[in-house]
Amino acid sequence: MHGYVGEHKLLAAVDCIIFGFDGWNLKLLLVQRNMDPERNKWSLMGGFIKPSETPENAANRVLEQLTGLKNVYMEQFHVFGKPDRDPVERTLSITYYALIDINQYKEQILQNQRAEWFLLTEIPALIFDHNEMVNLAKRKLRYKAALHPILFQLLPEKFTIPQLQALYEGVYNTNFDDRNFSRKLLSTGLLLKLPEKDKLSSKKGAFYYRLDQTNYTKNFEKFLNLVPNPDKFF
Amino acid sequence: MHGYVGEHKLLAAVDCIIFGFDGWNLKLLLVQRNMDPERNKWSLMGGFIKPSETPENAANRVLEQLTGLKNVYMEQFHVFGKPDRDPVERTLSITYYALIDINQYKEQILQNQRAEWFLLTEIPALIFDHNEMVNLAKRKLRYKAALHPILFQLLPEKFTIPQLQALYEGVYNTNFDDRNFSRKLLSTGLLLKLPEKDKLSSKKGAFYYRLDQTNYTKNFEKFLNLVPNPDKFF
Secondary structure, three states: OOOOOOOOEEEEEEEEEEEEEOOOOEEEEEEEOOOOOOOOOEEOEEEEOOOOOOHHHHHHHHHHHHHOOOOOOOEEEEEEOOOOOOOOOOEEEEEEEEEEEHHHHHHHHHOOOOEEEEEHHHOOOEOOOHHHHHHHHHHHHHHHHHHOHHHHHHOOOOEEHHHHHHHHHHHHOOOOOHHHHHHHHHHOOOEEEEEEEEOOOOOOOEEEEEEOHHHOOOOHHHHOOOOOOHHHHO | OOOOOOOOEEEEEEEEEEEEEOOOOEEEEEEEOOOOOOOOOEEOEEEEOOOOOOHHHHHHHHHHHHHOOOOOOOEEEEEEOOOOOOOOOOEEEEEEEEEEEHHHHHHHHHOOOOEEEEEHHHOOOEOOOHHHHHHHHHHHHHHHHHHOHHHHHHOOOOEEHHHHHHHHHHHHOOOOOHHHHHHHHHHOOOEEEEEEEEOOOOOOOEEEEEEOHHHOOOOHHHHOOOOOOHHHHO
């Protein structure tokens, strides 16, 4: 076979949008670029797809090379394909996103001097169309978090209701009414109360909970009420 | 600038997964391939991305060239990127999907002798990984249809409840209990009953309804109960 003669060839890259939660704040993992153009500017973690790789392989390799992070579940997100998005040469970018518990990976990530967690509210100007990528991924995260208990998986094994609320407030960049939020949350049947309290964060203390996966399917519909009017966020 | 030296260049194509509803049946639009390899086999509608095009531009051009369909709302879906998915040359495929009301576009599509609607339950063997694309898109459609009233937009301006139920049954490849479905549907507040009846489809006749967009936001949560246990479908 001779190939498809005369068709337009281009480069394909992957870019990884890694959100993390440290127990109280939602953050984004960025890296300082060490190549031209835009050397030393902040960037998502990315790289070109190699001949033997699927896009998924490339995303995992890039993330591991740049941060030491292995076996992170990433989901394929959106393709960014404006012809001039990379000023050097036409490059399609296939983006991936992940949600991780920062404390679980702290040591590994710190191995790379150029990688850093930024608060979602303090993201700097990024190279190319990376800010657009991050903004679209934030919308996607809001959408998914309103319809599935995915955020629970960002928490440590035991957590308090104020912590979970802080996470939802970070994702939606808003404040939820404390009493409503905690009432709806407990009515999902997804949480098991533990006997211990966290006494560091408030005078009264807050009970720890853990996720109860056994009721997941049965309680799917109740969960859907947790974020009021989800459609206004996406 | 000299380009990124030594990086792997590849072809990028788009493939369009077009679902349609004809009033009673859910179908998929396919085209008989007129190039090698796999000439004359059935295929999704696709083509290579050109230098000046975004992937979205390419998807719209391909769809219009092959079917005459213009201004169809397509959503970017998944990238298929196994290195050997096209036996001729490495080609990434960015897929798009759309949902259309077949009757609204009947004339246009029939202009192309090679294009044809297939029942979702009777899809033939397709080229390359196109069956995999269709299967993944069916899952996505189920997911979206359980969480948003998108299927209502596939219906003619006035429709009966049995028609809407046939559509949901086609998407989920299952039967819903008639009384439960119609009770949940009416409780969404999304439908306005019209004075006329459809007397062709049954002896008793079925009232026509139309969509009432004004209640959409208010009734979002009620809609979410329409498909029981949506998680079992995806």
